[in-house]
Amino acid sequence: MRISELSARTGVSVATIKYYLREGLLPEGRRSAPTQAIYDDIHVSRLRVIRALIESGVSIAETRRVLDTLDRPPARPHDLLGAAHGAITPSVEGDADVSAAERLVEALGWQPGRCDPHVLGAVARALESLERADFRVPDDTMAVYLDAIRRIARAEIAGVPADPAEAVRYVVLGSVLVEPLLLALRRVAEQVASAERFEGSAGTAPAP
Amino acid sequence: MRISELSARTGVSVATIKYYLREGLLPEGRRSAPTQAIYDDIHVSRLRVIRALIESGVSIAETRRVLDTLDRPPARPHDLLGAAHGAITPSVEGDADVSAAERLVEALGWQPGRCDPHVLGAVARALESLERADFRVPDDTMAVYLDAIRRIARAEIAGVPADPAEAVRYVVLGSVLVEPLLLALRRVAEQVASAERFEGSAGTAPAP
Numbered sequence: 001m002r003i004s005e006l007s008a009r010t011g012v013s014v015a016t017i018k019y020y021l022r023e024g025l026l027p028e029g030r031r032s033a034p035t036q037a038i039y040d041d042i043h044v045s046r047l048r049v050i051r052a053l054i055e056s057g058v059s060i061a062e063t064r065r066v067l068d069t070l071d072r073p074p075a076r077p078h079d080l081l082g083a084a085h086g087a088i089t090p091s092v093e094g095d096a097d098v099s100a101a102e103r104l105v106e107a108l109g110w111q112p113g114r115c116d117p118h119v120l121g122a123v124a125r126a127l128e129s130l131e132r133a134d135f136r137v138p139d140d141t142m143a144v145y146l147d148a149i150r151r152i153a154r155a156e157i158a159g160v161p162a163d164p165a166e167a168v169r170y171v172v173l174g175s176v177l178v179e180p181l182l183l184a185l186r187r188v189a190e191q192v193a194s195a196e197r198f199e200g201s202a203g204t205a206p207a208p
Numbered sequence: 209m210r211i212s213e214l215s216a217r218t219g220v221s222v223a224t225i226k227y228y229l230r231e232g233l234l235p236e237g238r239r240s241a242p243t244q245a246i247y248d249d250i251h252v253s254r255l256r257v258i259r260a261l262i263e264s265g266v267s268i269a270e271t272r273r274v275l276d277t278l279d280r281p282p283a284r285p286h287d288l289l290g291a292a293h294g295a296i297t298p299s300v301e302g303d304a305d306v307s308a309a310e311r312l313v314e315a316l317g318w319q320p321g322r323c324d325p326h327v328l329g330a331v332a333r334a335l336e337s338l339e340r341a342d343f344r345v346p347d348d349t350m351a352v353y354l355d356a357i358r359r360i361a362r363a364e365i366a367g368v369p370a371d372p373a374e375a376v377r378y379v380v381l382g383s384v385l386v387e388p389l390l391l392a393l394r395r396v397a398e399q400v401a402s403a404e405r406f407e408g409s410a411g412t413a414p415a416p
Binding site: 051052053056076078081089105108110114116119120122123125126127129130134135144147155158159169177182184193196197 | 286289290313324330343346354359361363378386404406
């Protein structure tokens with residue numbers, strides 16, 4: 001198909017497609033004339049992934065790293081996750097104090113030394129932001145966070161497909177694209193819990 | 209204190225403080241001379257909040273809305289949450305299909321009509337991103353998400369302080385600043401679960 005049809009099928013403008021081609025996010029089409037190229041279904045599906053990542057707030061540079069991981073997956077399933085996290089977790093700047101982060105990592109059942117340093121740094125930076133704003137998560141709330149997050153992660157990893165190509169896609173896209181969904185659902189659930197506590201009512205009967 | 213001491217106490221550069229003053233994020237100090245102003249502890253604590261918000265990825269415009277909510281809190285505790293969510297949830301552009309989002313909202317025990325439209329729009333956009341990338345969350349994983357998110361929200365709302373001024377701060381900052389922590393903890397927990405499934409081991413014994 002020509003670039004105009006690729007645009008019509010994906011809803012991405014021709015100008016944006018040309019930008020992705022220049023940035024190397026989208027592979028070149030097959031030249032059919034000096035000023036014309038032919039695209040196929042691989043370009044359609046790749047464009048959908050690019051658009052979903054960028055609309056989820058992933059930067060162009062991170063999108064490129066995610067696509068590289070999709071194209072050149074590591075051999076062992078467990079390494080996939082590290083590659084996916086490495087692609088989307090910015091590296092630490094400066095010396096974050098990781099001791100509080102290490103305690104949380106241990107509470108999740110993990111040796112801090114086995115935790116990806118980028119991810120450990122992300123926990124440390126999140127804790128620092130809270131501390132700077134003088135915001136303390138109460139201990140019992142933190143215990144609920146750790147338990148709930150562990151349930152989420154176990155269900156996600158149990159769902160990773162056995163087929164390696166599918167597994168890469170699932171892990172990389174699941175890590176990135178599910179984040180906005182979880183955050184939005186948290187806001188809905190906070191409104192429900194707030195109505196239950198402060199208004200003495202919820203929208204419908206709470207689930208059993 | 210002078211601006212140089214305010215800078216030293218908060219770790220925010222003088223140039224950045226002047227930028228926040230111009231943007232109206234930080235109230236003016238008390239003039240002590242034509243080119244000099246005196247700042248106090250209110251400026252220190254406000255600067256820490258601004259820095260934590262901006263470092264968590266909140267934009268200048270959203271930071272201004274969050275600060276407005278802190279300064280002019282709504283009267284009823286339940287309305288606080290709506291104001292906090294309104295400040296940090298971008299409004300929907302275009303016509304998102306909200307029917308799938310409404311089903312999730314109902315599964316969380318909420319009537320879609322009572323859900324803040326910005327938040328409902330955020331759920332709809334997150335689902336659209338997943339669909340565009342052809343990524344389907346398995347039903348049993350989604351059930352775990354809903355259950356875990358409900359536990360998180362109930363614990364958070366149960367922890368909202370009774371004192372109104374403290375409640376505003378807790379709700380507004382908790383909504384925004386805890387997000388990066390939850391996302392980082394999810395990545396840690398995914399690494400643990402992946403080691404358990406694919407490597408047959410975890411870092412330490414899993415919690416009972």
